[in-house]
Amino acid sequence: MTTHKFQYTGLNEDQLTKFNQLADLLVDQNRVHNLTTITAAEDIYARHFVDSLAALELLDELKPEQSEPPRLLDIGSGAGFPALPLAIALPDWDITSLEATGKKVRFQEHARNSLNLTNFTARQGRAEILAREDTYRENFDVVTARALAELRVLAELTIPFVRVGGHFLAWKGPDPAEEVDSARQAIQLLGGRVRKFYDYQLAQNRKFTIVVIKKVTMTPAEYPREFKNIKKSPLGE
Numbered sequence: 001m002t003t004h005k006f007q008y009t010g011l012n013e014d015q016l017t018k019f020n021q022l023a024d025l026l027v028d029q030n031r032v033h034n035l036t037t038i039t040a041a042e043d044i045y046a047r048h049f050v051d052s053l054a055a056l057e058l059l060d061e062l063k064p065e066q067s068e069p070p071r072l073l074d075i076g077s078g079a080g081f082p083a084l085p086l087a088i089a090l091p092d093w094d095i096t097s098l099e100a101t102g103k104k105v106r107f108q109e110h111a112r113n114s115l116n117l118t119n120f121t122a123r124q125g126r127a128e129i130l131a132r133e134d135t136y137r138e139n140f141d142v143v144t145a146r147a148l149a150e151l152r153v154l155a156e157l158t159i160p161f162v163r164v165g166g167h168f169l170a171w172k173g174p175d176p177a178e179e180v181d182s183a184r185q186a187i188q189l190l191g192g193r194v195r196k197f198y199d200y201q202l203a204q205n206r207k208f209t210i211v212v213i214k215k216v217t218m219t220p221a222e223y224p225r226e227f228k229n230i231k232k233s234p235l236g237e
C-alpha cells in the first residue's frame with residue numbers, strides 16, 4: 001500500500017480513492033509483470049496521473065452536444081495511460097483502451113474490475129488492424145495517444161478512428177513544432193487538420209504540449225497500411 005495520497009482539484013473523494021487504488025495496483029503488479037518503467041507512487045501521480053488529466057479542460061471544450069455518452073479511444077495505452085485516469089475523472093464518457101500487449105490489457109481489465117469502472121473497456125489488438133472494423137473506424141469523438149510513435153506514424157494509426165468533426169489529441173514534449181510540421185502532409189492525407197497546441201505544465205514547471213488535430217474529411221480507404229509499410233515509409237515523405 002502507498003502511504004502518500006493523490007490530490008487533484010476538482011475530483012471527489014470517491015475518484016481520489018480510485019486513483020490511490022490504481023497506484024497501489026500498479027506498484028503491486030509492476031513487481032511481477034514489469035508494466036511501466038515508472039514505479040514509485042509519487043512518480044506515478046506526477047508522470048501518469050497528472051499528465052493524463054492534463055487533457056480534462058480540452059475534453060470539456062471538445063465534448064459534443066449529444067444525449068449519448070461521448071466516445072473516447074486511447075491507442076497504445078500500455079498500463080492504461082491516459083485511458084484509466086480519464087475513465088475515473090470522466091464517468092459520463094465512454095472510454096475504450098486499445099493495446100497490443102496481452103499482459104498490459106489484462107492489467108487494465110484487473111484495474112477496471114477492482115475500481116468498478118463501468119465506463120471503461122480494454123481491448124487487445126493492433127490499431128492498424130482494428131481501424132478496418134466498422135465499429136471502430138470513424139466511430140470516436142476523441143482519440144488519444146501518449147508516447148506511441150512520432151506524429152507521421154502516429155497519425156496513420158489514430159486518425160482513421162476519429163469521426164468527421166471529432167478530434168485526435170497527441171501528448172508530445174515541450175516543443176513539438178518541428179515534428180508537427182513534418183507530419184502536416186500526412187495529417188492532411190488522412191483527413192485531419194492541426195487545430196492548436198495546448199500547453200500545460202507538470203512539476204518543476206516542465207512544459208508539455210497536447211497537439212489537437214481535427215478530423216475534417218473521411219480517411220481514404222487505403223489507410224492505415226500494414227505497420228511495416230507505415231514505419232518504412234511514413235506518409236508525406
Ligand SMILES: C[S@@+](CC[C@H](N)C(=O)[O-])C[C@H]1O[C@@H](n2cnc3c(N)ncnc32)[C@H](O)[C@@H]1O
Binds near residue numbers: 082101125
Ligand atoms: C511506450 S508505450 C506507452 C504506453 C502509454 N500510452 C503511456 O503513455 O504510458 C507504447 C504502447 O503502445 C503499444 N503499441 C505499439 N504499437 C501498437 C499498435 N500498432 N497498436 C496497438 N498498440 C500498440 C505497445 O504495446 C506499448 O504498450
